[in-house]
Amino acid sequence: MLQRLIYLIVVLIIAITPLSAQDKKTEEQRKRMEQYKKELNKTKAEVENLKREKKSASKEVAALDREMRLRNNYISEVEQESRAIETTIGEYTSTIDSLEKVLQHNREIYAEAVRVAYRNHTQQNNTNYILASKSITEAARRKAEIEHITESRKALADTILAQTAYINEQRVILDQRNQELDSITTVLKQEKRKLEDSRTAAQRAYNKLSKREKEAINEQRKQQKQYDQAVAELQKMLKGNKVGAGFSRNTKGLNLPVEGGELSEQGFGGTITGKKGDAVKTIHEGIVQDIQYKKTTNKYTIFLGYNEYLVTYTNLSSVSVKKGDVVKKDQKIGVIGSGIDSNDKPYVRIAIYDCETKKPLTVSSFFKKK
Numbered sequence: 001m002l003q004r005l006i007y008l009i010v011v012l013i014i015a016i017t018p019l020s021a022q023d024k025k026t027e028e029q030r031k032r033m034e035q036y037k038k039e040l041n042k043t044k045a046e047v048e049n050l051k052r053e054k055k056s057a058s059k060e061v062a063a064l065d066r067e068m069r070l071r072n073n074y075i076s077e078v079e080q081e082s083r084a085i086e087t088t089i090g091e092y093t094s095t096i097d098s099l100e101k102v103l104q105h106n107r108e109i110y111a112e113a114v115r116v117a118y119r120n121h122t123q124q125n126n127t128n129y130i131l132a133s134k135s136i137t138e139a140a141r142r143k144a145e146i147e148h149i150t151e152s153r154k155a156l157a158d159t160i161l162a163q164t165a166y167i168n169e170q171r172v173i174l175d176q177r178n179q180e181l182d183s184i185t186t187v188l189k190q191e192k193r194k195l196e197d198s199r200t201a202a203q204r205a206y207n208k209l210s211k212r213e214k215e216a217i218n219e220q221r222k223q224q225k226q227y228d229q230a231v232a233e234l235q236k237m238l239k240g241n242k243v244g245a246g247f248s249r250n251t252k253g254l255n256l257p258v259e260g261g262e263l264s265e266q267g268f269g270g271t272i273t274g275k276k277g278d279a280v281k282t283i284h285e286g287i288v289q290d291i292q293y294k295k296t297t298n299k300y301t302i303f304l305g306y307n308e309y310l311v312t313y314t315n316l317s318s319v320s321v322k323k324g325d326v327v328k329k330d331q332k333i334g335v336i337g338s339g340i341d342s343n344d345k346p347y348v349r350i351a352i353y354d355c356e357t358k359k360p361l362t363v364s365s366f367f368k369k370k
Helices: 002-015 024-120 122-131 136-238
Strands: 262-266 269-273 279-281 286-294 299-306 309-319 332-336 347-354
Touching: 024 136, 286 309, 299 332
Parallel strands: none
Antiparallel strands: 262 269, 269 347, 279 332, 286 299, 299 309, 309 332, 309 347
């Protein structure tokens, strides 16, 4: 409704001058102002479109920022795991090196023992060592010592070999995992670079839209100023309009535009209901400033200028005047239109505007009281 009010006020300002051959300056000024208005509306639409595009670009930048944060967090986690694995691998390597040294030392001892045993016929020496015992108890003890030393050396060698095999197996597993992490990190960093490129492009687009929006807003302000100046100039020209000079905000006792109709005040105008086929008549002498047809409703709106006032008649099913006609009071200008729904009564909307204040007036105050 507000948009409609603004539109009607604009028409009010541009429409109340007589379209006569003698008033070329006024007509030229009106056309100039219409052109300014067209350019202004185009710029306003551009500003709104740029705002929508800018909002969309801003959302894209924010989404890319969130995605980059997630990628960075994931990369950090992968790199942290990779560092932990490298540390573990280092510890395993150190442990294996130590075990290999122990194993090598035991191998050397064992090898030396084998050589000595071979030279000295170890089995015979062991037997002599046992037989040289002074008692059966000592012989048993010496035999147990020999067996224990032999088994201990063998057990130690077996343990070292088992530990070495296990650690080597774990190191292989960790190496494989580390290689996987390296591959994942490489892919993530590639994706991150792509995201950074996309983010840079999105930010560049956003900055470009911001610049265009600023330029369009400045142009809109410039055009608005130009339009306001044109409106003010036209208002000066319209001061001398004599058609409908008897009409003012103090006019009373006028007939309703629909004979026998019912008036109800609504918003910035009034609605007069009637019967199908009722004539719509002008409430005062004036000039037809404009006639508009709305395809969606198949209805007409007539704009009549009375001195420095504008009256609109909306929802007419047909019209019987044309733009530029000078009409008399109570002259038929069209036929009442149907209601919005099939059950609604036919009606016509009327609104009265003061060109000086650019505000609608209370319509009921102009008509006869029942």
